Amino acid sequence: MAERKPAYRIAVFASGSGSNFQAIVDAVACKELDVQIELLVCDRPQAYVVERAKQAEVPVFAFKPKEYPNRQAYEKEILQQLEERGIQLIVLAGYMRIVTNVLVDAFAGRMINIHPSLLPSFPGVDGIGQALAYGVKITGVTVHYVDGGLDSGPIITQQVVAILAGDTIETLSERMHAVEHELFPQVIGWISEGRVKLEGRQVTITA
Structure with a gap:
C-alpha cells in the first residue's frame, strides 16, 4: 500500500461569523476537500468564527489589534504561528484587516481572498451594496491572490x-454566500492539488 502524502496545511483568517470558514470545515469533513486546517486567525476574539473553530477542533490564534503598536507587530506574531505549523496557504475568509508586507512577502503566491463582486469592479468594503447602488445587472464572486493592494x-x-x-x-447576499461556500473550497482544492499556476497576473488552472 502506498504511503499517504501529508495533508496540505492551510490557515484561515476571519473576523466575523465565519460562514466561509464553516464551508471549508464542512468540505473537509465530508472529504470533498483534502486539506488540514491547522489554524484560525481572528482579530476579534469574541467573533462567532472562534466558536466555530473550537467546535471543529481547529486551533485558534485570536488577538486584539489595539494591544499592538502597529499592524506589522501583530503580523510578525501571526507569521511565527504560521511558520511553526508549516502553513502552505493562507485563506482570507472575511478577514476585515489590511494585510501588510510582513505576510504578503512571506506568502507571495500563497495567500488567497474571496470577494463579493466581479473584480476589478467594486473592490473594498460592501461589494454587494456597491453593485446594487450602481445598478449593474450582474455581479458575482471573485477568488484572487493577495498582493498587498485593495482586492x-x-x-x-x-x-x-x-x-x-x-x-x-439581504436577498442578494444570500445567493452570493451560497456561491462563495461552494467556490472557495473548490479553489482551495485546486491549489492543494497543484493545479493552479501563477505567472505575473495570469492564472491558469489545469484539469
Whole structure:
C-alpha cells in the first residue's frame, strides 16, 4: 500500500461569523476537500468564527489589534504561528484587516481572498451594496491572490450572480454566500492539488 502524502496545511483568517470558514470545515469533513486546517486567525476574539473553530477542533490564534503598536507587530506574531505549523496557504475568509508586507512577502503566491463582486469592479468594503447602488445587472464572486493592494491581486476564478428585480442586500447576499461556500473550497482544492499556476497576473488552472 502506498504511503499517504501529508495533508496540505492551510490557515484561515476571519473576523466575523465565519460562514466561509464553516464551508471549508464542512468540505473537509465530508472529504470533498483534502486539506488540514491547522489554524484560525481572528482579530476579534469574541467573533462567532472562534466558536466555530473550537467546535471543529481547529486551533485558534485570536488577538486584539489595539494591544499592538502597529499592524506589522501583530503580523510578525501571526507569521511565527504560521511558520511553526508549516502553513502552505493562507485563506482570507472575511478577514476585515489590511494585510501588510510582513505576510504578503512571506506568502507571495500563497495567500488567497474571496470577494463579493466581479473584480476589478467594486473592490473594498460592501461589494454587494456597491453593485446594487450602481445598478449593474450582474455581479458575482471573485477568488484572487493577495498582493498587498485593495482586492487587486491576480484573479484565480470568478462566478457570475445575476441581480434580480427587487433584490435587496439581504436577498442578494444570500445567493452570493451560497456561491462563495461552494467556490472557495473548490479553489482551495485546486491549489492543494497543484493545479493552479501563477505567472505575473495570469492564472491558469489545469484539469
